[in-house]
Amino acid sequence: xxxxxxxxxxxxxxxxxxxxxxxxxxxxxxxxxxxxxxxxxxxxxxxxxxxxxxxxxxxxxxxxxxxxxxxxxxxxxxxxxxxxxxxxxxxxxxxxxxxxxxxxxxxxxxxxxxxxxxxxxxxxxxxxxxxxxxxxxxxxxxxxxxxxxxxxx
Numbered sequence: 001x002x003x004x005x006x007x008x009x010x011x012x013x014x015x016x017x018x019x020x021x022x023x024x025x026x027x028x029x030x031x032x033x034x035x036x037x038x039x040x041x042x043x044x045x046x047x048x049x050x051x052x053x054x055x056x057x058x059x060x061x062x063x064x065x066x067x068x069x070x071x072x073x074x075x076x077x078x079x080x081x082x083x084x085x086x087x088x089x090x091x092x093x094x095x096x097x098x099x100x101x102x103x104x105x106x107x108x109x110x111x112x113x114x115x116x117x118x119x120x121x122x123x124x125x126x127x128x129x130x131x132x133x134x135x136x137x138x139x140x141x142x143x144x145x146x147x148x149x150x151x152x153x
Contacts, residue, residue, distance in 0.1 A: 003042060007079040015113055015144065025077055028052050031104065034096045036080070036089045043084035046093035047077040048100050048108075057109035057148035060131045065107075073101035075110040075151075078119070090122050098151055107151065114145035127152040 001021045007013050018024035025033070029050035036044035051058035051069040058069035065071075075097045080089045101108040112119050114133060124130070128149040136146045 003045070003081045004079060006081055010082040011116070011118070013079060013113075013116060013119075015115075016138070016142075028076075031073055032097070032100050033077070034093055036084075036093055038084050038087060038089065042081075044080040044089045044093050045077060046075065046097050048097040049074050049076055051109075054136070055109075055111055056134060056136065056146060057111050057131065057150065060148050061107060061109050061150045064131070071106060072109045073097075073104065073106040075101075075108050091126060094122075094126060101151075107153075109148070109150045111146050111148050114147050120147055120149075123149050 004021055004025070008017055014024070025045070025047070029052070031048045031050060033045065033047045035042050051072055051074055055069075055074050058072040058074060061072055062069045075094060078090060078093060080093070098108045109131075110123070110128075112123070114120070128151055131148045131150050133145060133147050136144050138144050
């Protein structure tokens with residue numbers, strides 16, 4: 001939770017700080033979670049989950065490919081401690097999630113808040129395809145622009 005709090009303070013991720021960060025990390029239909037260590041300390045995290053109701057990327061990918069969203073896996077909860085960046089940890093974590101999705105016969109997708117330009121740049125460097133940019137209503141008082149990505153085939 002300390003690393004997530006550091007990332008939130010440094011980058012504003014997650015956009016809305018959860019009441020129960022431990023539950024936020026494990027919420028949904030998890031297929032797996034991975035952590036990264038550097039010099040003996042935890043420095044990053046990523047999860048892979050089945051598509052949830054608010055996930056747009058699975059719907060877009062499945063519509064384009066004539067399949068169901070159950071054929072996707074959502075990469076989520078990716079964060080790397082600010083002091084550990086520059087070691088390709090984010091790319092390695094994403095790689096672990098992608099490998100696990102493909103092992104299950106699922107196509108990896110994700111949604112990212114458009115204001116998180118560093119995350120979007122990472123996905124694009126890794127060859128992820130931007131499938132759409134959409135407005136999403138997170139609450140009666142919060143509309144957010146979200147970028148939807150699909151892993152390269």
